[in-house]
Amino acid sequence: MEERHLTTVAINLQDSTFAAAVLQSLPIGVISYNKELKILNANSAASALIDVREQADVTLSAGINEKIWGDWHQILLNVVATGKICKFDNVGYSANGNNLSLQITLVPMYNGNGGRQIAGGIMLLENVTGIATIAKQQAHTERLAVLGKLASKVAHELNNPIDGIMRYINLAKRTIISDRDHTKPLEYLEYATGGLKRMVQIITELLEFSRSRHSPSEDTSLDKIIEDAVKFIEPKARAAAVEIDRQCHKTLPKTKNSNLFQVFCNLLKNAIEAMPDGGKVTITCDISSDNIASIKFRDTGQGFEPQNSEAIFEPFFTTKTGGKGTGLGLAICRDILEKYGGKITAENAPDKGSIFTVYLPLKE
Ligand code: ADP
Secondary structure: OHHHHHHHHHHHOOOHHHHHHHHHHOOOEEEEEEOOOEEEEEOHHHHHHOOOOOEHHHHHHHHOOOHHHOOHHHHHHHHHHHOOOEEEEEEEEEEOOEEEEEEEEEEEEEOOOOOOOEEEEEEEEEEOHHHHHHHHHHHHHHHHHHHHHHHHHHHHHHHHHHHHHHHHHHHHHHHHHHOOOOHHHHHHHHHHHHHHHHHHHHHHHHHHHHHHHHOOOOEEEHHHHHHHHHHHHHHHHHHOOEEEEEOOOOOOOEEEOOOHHHHHHHHHHHHHHOOOOOEEEEEEEEEOOOOEEEEEEEEOOOOOOHHHOOHHHOOOOOOOOOOOOOOOHHHHHHHHHHHOOOEEEEEEOOOOOEEEEEEEEOOO
């Protein structure tokens, strides 16, 4: 009896009304659309989460203000054209006074009967608002931990030169008092000055670090900011036998210029320092269809150890010896770019040197 009942259910699985019932009962939003992105079907979970319009792209763009994800029209068309699955985590969505954090997965939809031809796409929507809040709290706790670590590192970094300065001043004093030697005090005071210079260097960069959070912004064209940074750094490049090849021929749009100049100078300075025997830095610029500028700085230096690709962005991480580095440059760059809603990545070039890429969402 029981078995016969199961068979009946299995047969019903083929039924399209059964499939529709399953779709409606799912706790995640499911929207299917054709190749022209016209919505064919949306289950009730989808309608409860978002404001479903006629077109899939319009549905997403209407509720998502964050530009960092790119152009939804293009993204949805890409999924349909390439068959690649795309996943977006913690997408801010707001409609009808609701602010949600969604996980959006886009999958291709194939023709029935086992065909491999793409007929459109399916959008899966999951409400991760609660999870995102927990993640935010975790991030806050982590930030506090980082701040604590940073404070102790700052104290340590400043303590080192202070120790030396005290020692050399005491030595100088003692030598002057005993009036034994007139050249030694001068030498000791020179060392002490060196220590003070090191402290000034650290403090200046730390101040820039904090200034990167509040500096006023004015609109400047991106290529002008790059050009200014190149001009500023050119004497240092010439002295190090480094050629800077700026290939940003396009006129790039205007953007807020709070500290972008500083970011570009930092990357150029690092590139030059990575080529002690001279070389070349090539700067290229591009703007994607979703209005994100990418500016690449490629050098022909020694590159970095692959296992350090994340560590180099941490404050006080430096491989430069002899007090040449503070390890604050890239941390400052990352901080500034995050403020813009952008990011910075580092990779070793396939042949030689490294590539640092700045991604910057542009205004409409
Ligand atoms: P600093 O320049 O004071 O060391 P940064 O934060 O600017 O501090 O850089 C951190 C580290 O990242 C450097 O010490 C170096 O090891 C690595 N790095 C940065 N830029 C480059 C580059 N263009 N090529 C190779 N390594 C680099």
